[in-house]
Amino acid sequence: MKKVLIANRGEIALRILRAARELGIKTVVVHSEADAESLPVLLADEAICIGPPSPAQSYLNIPNILSAAIVSGADAIHPGYGFLAENAAFAEMVADHGITFIGPTPENMKLLGDKATARKIAREAGVPVVPGTDELESVEEAKEAAREIGYPVILKASAGGGGRGMRVVHTEEELERAVLQTQEEARAAFGNPAVYIEKYIEEPKHVEVQVIGDGKRVLHLFERDCSIQRRHQKLLEEAPSLLADEVREGLLKSAVRLAEHVGYVSAGTLEFLVDREGNYYFIEMNTRIQVEHPVTEMVTGLDLIRMQFLIADGEPLRLRQVEVELKGHAIEVRINAEDPDKGFRPAIGRIETLHWPGGPGVRVDSHLYTGYKVPPHYDSLLGKxxxxxxxxxxAIQRMR
Structure with a gap:
């Protein structure tokens, strides 16, 4: 691998760029017109504009991204997270053009990237799942399922993510409208209106397991607690969780068993809900690198992006599970461009002054610089x- 095209923006594009540079790999960053002065564009070896500010015309524009890869001579593409990172059709097209996709295989994405299908696979692998349905065919089927499961229930988009396409329903009177609203939201956000129902577990812990695989072996890199959320979107993550040792051990083994069941390749995260009695249930898998991957890097000392590059280049995992050590405690908070006085609506503007904290045990992942203008077209995440x-x-004291 000699040159990688980074099909993303913001802090994750910068993170991938750094890993590539440390491996001696040249970088090409694709960007929209709105990101022409962004830090990844300024620091990359090459930068190619692929369209107007709208994500649909730029970061989701598969023909333009593939054209940029071909024109620049890139032999690999890293999708980061979001945008096309979990798009199996995109990964297949990349491979069809003789370019390496740095991430899971299209087959991995098809089996585990779709939430409803992932539930079926989890049951096959003997991993506990929240009581629920496969994809719903009708509102009547939803009503029947909800009666059997028991209210409250939660409707979820099969192709959902980032807290979108989810709706809690407490009574049958609310259900029909909620199904139609969730289907429409899923259609608009993901191009797929399919939804399913799960039992809504009240006040659970939301714990996710980081895994890395090479198609033959899968390692867990321990777990993260991401229970502090707003509107189903994570705000703070920490590792390790505060689970009892026996619960943690079962959770980690279940995550590895499920990932091995599909011959998982690259980095991925399996998400679980843990109830008050310590029962855990698989809810979904993110077949990509996660926003919060630095938490795991801090407690294991491993570079997950580097590992993604090496696996994509054909190297098998060198580590054994017993060699993956958990050291200390790490906490991550997200820094968003939002206005708390206006319901946390995204905010835009120019960065007039910027001073990041530093010192031992402190890390900042961000694409900001003084003078940078935050555009209105994308996610509000500015840094971590x-x-x-x-x-x-x-760790809490240090964060304060």
Missing amino acids: LIVWDTSRDR
């Missing part, structure tokens, strides 16, 4: 502040 220390109490 991650701290590490030898214990949770000390």
Whole structure:
């Protein structure tokens, strides 16, 4: 692998660029007109504009991205997270053009990227799932399922993510309208109106397991607790969780068993809900690198993006599970361009002054610089502040 095209923007594009540079791989960043002065564009070896600010015309524009890869001579594409990262058709097209896709295989995405299908696979692998349905065919089927499962239930888009396409329903009177609204939201956000129902578990812990695989072996890199959320979107993540040791052990083994069941390749995250009694249930898998991957890097000392590059280049996993050590405690908070006085609506504008914290055990992943103008067209995430220390109490103190 000699040259990688980074099909993303913002802090994850910068993170991938850094990993590529450390491996001696040349970088090509594709960008929209709105991101022409962004830090990844300024630091990459090459930059190619692929369209107007709208994501549909730029970062989701598969023909333009593939054309940029061909014209620039890139022999690999890293999709980052979001946009096309979990698009199996895109991964197949990349491979059809003789270009390496740095991420899971299209087959992995088809089996685990769709939430309803992933539930079936989890049951096959003997991994507990939240009581629920496969994709719903009708509102009547939804009503029948909800009566059997018991209210409250939660409607979810099969292709959903990022907190979108989810709706909690407490009574049958609400259900029909909720199904139609969720289908429409799913159609608009993901191009797929399919939805399914799960039992809504009240006040659970939301715990996810980081895995990495090479198609033959899968390792877990321990878990992260991401229970602090707003509108189903994560705001703070920490590792390790506060689960009892026996619950953690079962959770980690289940995650590896499910990923191995499909011959998983590259980095991925399996998400679970853990109830008050310590029962855990698989809910979905993110077949990509996660926003919160630095938390895992801080407690394991491993570079997940680097590992993605090496696996995509044909290298098998060198580590054994017993060699993956958990050290200390890490916490990540997300820094978003939002206005709390206006319901946390996205905010835009120029960065007039910027001063990041530093010191031992402090990491900042961000594409900001003084003078940078935050565009209105994309996600509000501006950066991530991650701290590490030898214990949770000390990590909390450092974050403060």
